Amino acid sequence: MQSIIRMSLTSYIVSGLPGTPPCDGEVTGSSTPLPTAQPDRPEDYLLPDDLVPVHYDIELRPDIYGSDADDFAFTGYSVMHFWCRTATDTVVMHINYLSIDNSSIVVRSSSGSIIPVTQTRHRPEFYFYDIVLGESLIVGENYTISTNFSGPLSQNMAGMYWSSYPEEGQTKYMIATQFEAPDARRAFPCMDEPALKATFNVTLHHQSHMTALTNMPEHEQIPGENNWVATVFEKTSVVMPTYLLAFAVADYSFVNSTSTGGLTEKFSRYWARHEYIDEGYADYVSQGYSDNVFDYFETYFNHSYLLPKQDQIAIPDFAAGAMENWGLITYREERLLWNPQMSTLYEKQRMAGTVAHELLHQWLGNVVTCAWWSDIWLQEGMARVHQHLALAEAEPTWISDELFQAQVLYRALSYDQMGSAHPIHNPTIHTYRDPDSVFTVISYDKAGSFIRMIAETVLGLDSYERSMQVYVDRMQYGSAVYGDLFKAWDDQALADGITLNKNLSQACLTWIMQSGYPVLNFARTSASQFLITQELFLIEPERDLVEWYDTPYDYTWDIPIKYKSSVETEVKTEWFYRENNDKTINLDQDLGDGDWLLANVGHSGLFRVNYDLENWNALIGQLKTDHLVNIITIIMSISTYLLYWRLSIEIPLGIAEYLRDEREFLPWYALLQGWPHINRLFDSHSNYAALRSFIRNITSDAYAELGWDEDVADELPTIYLRTLILNTACENGHSDCQAMAQTLFRDWRADPSALHSIIRPDVRESVYCSAIEAGSAEDWEFLFEQYQESFSYFGAEPQRRADGLICTTQAWLINRMLGLAANGDESIRSSDRTRFLTGISLSSYGHSLAWHYLNEHHTTMAASHVRSMTEALVEKFSTTYDLEKLDSFLESFDEAAEDWKDSLRTTVNANIVWRMGNEEPLFNYLDVY
Ligand SMILES: [Zn+2]
Structure with missing residues (x-):
């Protein structure tokens, strides 16, 4: 099954989280109840055997x-x-x-x-x-x-x-x-x-x-x-x-294709409403893409697809992203179809990823099935990894591996730093009646990141591929548990002469049997030596760890570390075994002034890295001179620390300054991951103008170069970068950006049927938001009408319009939207109600209005709305006064689960700590900038 991913560009680029937990089961129209204290489940609900x-x-x-x-x-x-x-x-x-x-x-x-x-x-x-x-x-x-x-x-x-x-x-x-x-x-x-x-x-x-x-x-x-x-x-x-x-x-109508490039000839049909087939929405997937990926997996696993056909069908109402039913794959419409007039390139990438994900399951999931849902990661984590490998083959310009790092790995690390997520192998599922609770970010993204670490850091991609062929061959038409996969890896390591101090299986258990992941601290102890220690990474380290799940390994891991220094050309791999308190690595040569060591090369490890200040400064010095190091590894690490108090904020700000000259997408993407967090905490700060001015300043050169127009030769990284820069510049008050957005919006208002020729899908989010923020009530009414008109449109266009409406600065319009969404008025699609309520809660102008609204109306609101609004509102809470407000609000929820209340308090406490540590240095830095 493929997870739901939020549509908004702000949610995928600016927050960098394409999708918010939980993954699958995030049903359109959200029916999620307020979490309640979980009663003990009967343990004997399994069928007798x-x-x-x-x-x-x-x-x-x-x-x-x-x-x-x-x-x-x-x-x-x-x-x-x-x-x-x-x-x-x-x-x-x-x-x-x-x-x-x-x-x-x-x-x-x-x-x-x-x-x-x-x-x-x-x-x-x-x-x-x-x-x-x-x-x-x-x-x-x-x-x-x-x-x-x-x-x-x-x-x-x-x-x-x-x-x-x-x-x-x-x-x-x-x-x-x-x-x-x-x-x-x-x-x-x-x-x-x-x-x-x-x-x-x-x-x-x-x-x-x-x-x-x-x-x-x-x-x-x-x-x-x-x-x-x-x-x-x-x-x-x-x-x-x-x-x-x-x-x-x-x-329905269909188009069909026959693939001949794998081990067998495979016949496929692609089904959708007559109109969508006639308009060519299935052309991309049916004219080569699906066949290429299908052939690729058949060859990769060296295992023939055994069903006589493959149907893929787009269904208007579908809870998950897609489902890998053997020979009849079902999709929500925008995960199989693509309309260039209404869909962004990101939506195309996501659609292609979903198709690859489901085709992968035809082997891992369908030929080899997890014996029980506690090991669902054997298919979902695998699908995450292999959908990216397939995309790298089928669409080589789409920087798949980098996007895996930026999207999947980052999401896994962010989700698993609260201290309350389940381990990859999910033991609690044995006591739940409802196996749907296993479709989480952990089963997909953390498991995928773990598998990628083993494939890239330990086995190497060739040995990994051979091990997976062995695994499919051994387990075909049967059911697997995690030990079957580890055995295939162990055997392949032995066959290929990959030596470890202990069985790979033993090391793997430290990753799947406990929640969380480590941060590695690197300290230079001599010119050629580093001492490494490991500890559990938590977003709020002072908090007493609540052990939701037992760990047999005391939150220590067997960690394969890929590293490189500035004085050596070779990338080396060494293990840090959990039995040792620390680990020393010795370089072949001495490091001089400005020399550095970079760990987690290729960002292939499922952990975070921190260095001593000397090494951080040396890495930043290298970044500013040229790109000979893996930029994303550094920036992703730094971006983490934007959310985390350990690292002085001058370092990420220093890196941000370097971005002014950067024209690659990923460094921008990686750094701006942390920015919405800063914005949320400080967008009502008396010196917020300085923060906006700083961001305008670093984006202005890129804005001037990239402009608004797309060149036919532009490939995915350029198109993504343009979208990101336009969004960031407009949002931070870049006058030319805002003026252009307003012009485009006015042109559209003058000729509503000409949207496609006036505003391309990739820039619509910037245009809608900027125009509404600066515009009149009439502009807002126009977009509201257009939003309602788009209910039957294909894809994410209605959500883009909803996001634009939320950008208004007018209190009465914000209150109007809150009322319409919370009361289930038909002018807002049922599937967009949560989007309005959480979007307003997170917005600069809407936050306090939303808090008032929630306090006044929560007793009559749907529990799922109360839940998602509360979760969004606390993202911006960052003072002890906010925490008191939250506590007195939560007192009225006797029924709500303590772990839910606790996670809300954790978020606020983490914000308080971060704010206390960073507010002053941040604005001091901006004062002299
Ligand atoms: Zn899946």
């Missing part, structure tokens, strides 16, 4: 043809074939929201004799449906159980559900599914656990103008009455878990 499913026959008849969507429902019939491993007289299956017709249940042995059913029992707290038999089943014998059942259909984006979209003035309905993690049980009774793989025969009943799709190709169509037909599909050619099954029924 005495019966083993081998095959299902499933027949479903979803009816979405009536006039009232509230009445949509489905009926079904299924036969589960299974064998008996341990004698039992009870068959336990999963169901959820299903009504089973008890009189229809028939259990037969392989000889055809019927086993009497004496009792049925629904245990909804476990999602279990027990069928108690009149006699015990015999070990080794095969049986079938058949049932008739029915269930509701809604737009809930879980299980089998309906989605809708407008077409030629009418609402069109379609059927889609989302079964991962625990929702196949909403569509048919089954043993719904990832290790229980089986084959499937599917028949879907539908009206004849619709097309039905599932994992396998159509076998035949059987006409029924009143325009109904039954589409019968071929039996699945491989075993798969229930969560990878998928169905779709829609009146």
Whole structure:
């Protein structure tokens, strides 16, 4: 499954966080409740392992043809074939929201004799449906159980559900599914656990103008009455878990392609609404991109794709980004399609990344499946790493590895520094009923960063590739636990002569079995020697660590360190083993004045680095003279310290000054990661003008060179840099930037249908925000109308317009938006309400209005809105007075979980500490700047 990523350019560039936790499950229209204290979960909700499913026959008849969507429902019939491993007289299956017709249940042995059913029992707290038999089943014998059942259909984006979209003035309905993690049980009774793989025969009943799709190709169509037909599909050619099954029924169009560059010839179709296919939105993905990536993975794993086809379908209502169902990949529309008139290049990159992510899962996830959700990282962390490797092949100008560092690794480090995230191997999932709680930044981004560290720093990419071929080969069509992956790595290290002082597996355990990550402190002890120590990195180090999860390793790690010095050409790797208190590294030559050591070269390690002041200054001196060192490694480290009190703020400010002459995207990106944080804390400071002036000053040369116009030869880094510079310059009051934005906005107001020719998607965010900030109430009303007009538009354009509206400085408009969003007024899309509320809470002009609004109305607001507004508001709290305000506010939430309250206080405390340490030096620096 692919995570949701926030659309806004400010959220991806300025805050640098393409996506905010939690990843998957961040459902459109946010229904997340206020977190409540977690009751102890029953530990025995796993299915008993005495019966083993081998095959299902499933027949479903979803009816979405009536006039009232509230009445949509489905009926079904299924036969589960299974064998008996341990004698039992009870068959336990999963169901959820299903009504089973008890009189229809028939259990037969392989000889055809019927086993009497004496009792049925629904245990909804476990999602279990027990069928108690009149006699015990015999070990080794095969049986079938058949049932008739029915269930509701809604737009809930879980299980089998309906989605809708407008077409030629009418609402069109379609059927889609989302079964991962625990929702196949909403569509048919089954043993719904990832290790229980089986084959499937599917028949879907539908009206004849619709097309039905599932994992396998159509076998035949059987006409029924009143325009109904039954589409019968071929039996699945491989075993798969229930969560990878998928169905779709829609009146859609498709384009197709055949890829021939891998081990096999593969046939693909790309499905979407008629209009989107006709307009060419599927052209990018279908005309080469998907085929190239598909072939690339098949060759990479040296393992043929075994299904006869691959369908990829864009669904208007979809909770995750996409889902890797084997042979029928489902996407939210903007993750499969691309419209150059309405979508930015970033949206294209993200879409391409999602397609690569899902294609990767056809091997890691589908061929090899995690045995239980606690090891979901074996597929999601892998998908993160490999989607970037595939993009580097398919779109070589897109600086994929650098973007991995800047986006994925950075997000992992930021998320895991609070001291409350789960370890990569998530032990708590054994006690939760709801496996969806594992789709987190940790399972995707931290796990991906860990895997990349092993691949790049320890094994090297070639050995890593061979190890993954071995892993897929050994584990194919089965289920894996983390030890299976580590064994493949260990064996490959041995085969390729990569020597370590201990098994790689042992070292890996220190990374997956405990939360957090280390910071390495480097201190120069002589001209050729550094002493390194390690400690757990926490954003608020003074705070007593609350050990949410046990650690068997006392927060110490086995760390592979790649480093280089200015007097040596070679990049070296050494291990810092956790058993030692410290680690000494000796250089071959002495360092002189201005010489430096750079650790974590290539930013491949899942840790942070700090140096003594002498080494920091030497690195900055090097940066200012030329780029012979890995800039991003340094700047990412420094950017971290913008959020962290240990490093004097003069150092990042000194680096910021050097940016004036920098024209590469990543250094800018990396440094500006920390800037929104500073802005949030000081945007009402009496000397805020000095901060804005500083930023204007360092961006003005780049602004003058890059301008607003795009050259046909511009590649991704240049286009991204232009967007970033325009955003930063306009936001900080660059007069020419703001004037240009207002001109473009006025031109658009004069001719609303000519948006595309007047304002390119990549600069719209700057234009909307600047024009609204400086503009009149009429400008705001115009954009508000345009926002409502865009509800049916493809992609992120409505969100861009929403973000523009939030930029107003007029209190009455801000209060109006708060009321409309919090009260569920239809002038704001349900999926944008949280966006308005959090955007206003974080904004300079809206913050205190939002705080007042929340205090006044929280008792009548949706819990999810209270939660997200509170979380956004505390980002700007940075004084003890703010903390008192927060505490008295939280007193009214008896029900809310203590760890949630605690994490809010942690954020504010960290801000207070940071502010106390940095406010004075910051403004002193700016005074003399
Ligand atoms: Zn995934």
